[in-house]
Amino acid sequence: NFMLTQPHSVSESPGKTVTLSCTRSSGSIASSYVQWYQQRPGCAPTTVIYEDSQRPSGVPDRFSGSIDSSSNSAFLTISGLKTEDEADYYCQSYDSSNPVVFGGGTKLTVL
Amino acid sequence: QLQLQESGPGLVKPSETLSLTCTVSGGSITSSTYFWGWVRQPPGKGLDWLATIYYSGDTYYSPSLRSRVTMSVDTSKSQFSLRLSSVTAADTAVYYCARLDGSDHMFDYWGQGTLVTVSS
Numbered sequence: 001n002f003m004l005t006q007p008h009s010v011s012e013s014p015g016k017t018v019t020l021s022c023t024r025s026s027g028s029i030a031s032s033y034v035q036w037y038q039q040r041p042g043c044a045p046t047t048v049i050y051e052d053s054q055r056p057s058g059v060p061d062r063f064s065g066s067i068d069s070s071s072n073s074a075f076l077t078i079s080g081l082k083t084e085d086e087a088d089y090y091c092q093s094y095d096s097s098n099p100v101v102f103g104g105g106t107k108l109t110v111l
Numbered sequence: 112q113l114q115l116q117e118s119g120p121g122l123v124k125p126s127e128t129l130s131l132t133c134t135v136s137g138g139s140i141t142s143s144t145y146f147w148g149w150v151r152q153p154p155g156k157g158l159d160w161l162a163t164i165y166y167s168g169d170t171y172y173s174p175s176l177r178s179r180v181t182m183s184v185d186t187s188k189s190q191f192s193l194r195l196s197s198v199t200a201a202d203t204a205v206y207y208c209a210r211l212d213g214s215d216h217m218f219d220y221w222g223q224g225t226l227v228t229v230s231s
Contacts, residue, residue: 001174033215037158044207044221045158051215090158094216099171100148100160 022091133208
C-alpha cells in the first residue's frame with residue numbers, strides 16, 4: 001500500500017497564487033492518475049482536477065494540476081486566489097491493489 | 112443528470128451492523144465504464160475510502176476494513192449497499208456514496224452524504 005501526504009494547512013492572500021502538494025510514499029506518481037477534490041464545509045467533495053492536469057467543465061482556469069517525478073509529487077496550483085477558494089483540498093490516486101487512496105487533505109485559508 | 116441518494120439509520124448502537132443504501136437515478140447502474148463506491152468522513156477529519164463495487168458484483172474493499180465491510184448491488188432497483196459490522200464510536204462519520212469512473216479512478220458524482228452516529 002502507498003500513502004499520499006498533504007500539508008495539513010496552507011494560508012495565502014486574495015489575488016496571490018498558492019500551490020498545494022501531494023507526495024506519494026511508494027511507487028511512481030506518474031504510474032496512476034491523480035485527482036484533486038475541493039470540499040467546502042457541509043458539502044460533498046467536487047472534482048477540480050482529474051487525470052493529473054485536466055479541468056472538468058465549469059472549473060475556472062485559475063486551477064491547474066501537475067506532477068513531478070523527481071519529487072514523486074502532484075501539485076494543485078490556484079492562481080488569483082479568491083475568498084471562495086477557501087476549502088479543504090484532497091488528492092486521490094490508486095494502484096493495482098488499491099482502487100482508491102486519498103491524501104489526508106489540506107485546509108486552504110484565504111485571508 | 113445523475114443523482115445518488117444515501118438512505119439508512121442515522122443512529123447505530125455499538126457492536127451492531129451499520130447498513131446504508133444508495134439509490135442511483137438519472138443514469139444506469141449497469142454502465143460498463145463505472146464503479147460504485149462508499150467514502151466516509153469522520154467529523155473534522157479527512158476522506159476515507161471504504162469499498163467499491165462493479166454492477167456485476169465484483170467488489171474491492173479497503174484493506175483496513177476488509178474484515179468488517181460488505182458491499183452489494185441490486186441492479187433491478189438501481190441500488191447498491193454497504194454493511195459495516197461490529198461498529199464502534201470510531202465509525203461515526205458522514206457516509207457518501209459516489210460513482211467512480213473506471214478509466215481514471217475519479218469520483219465524478221457524489222451523494223449528499225448521510226451522518227451515521229454510533230452511540231448507545
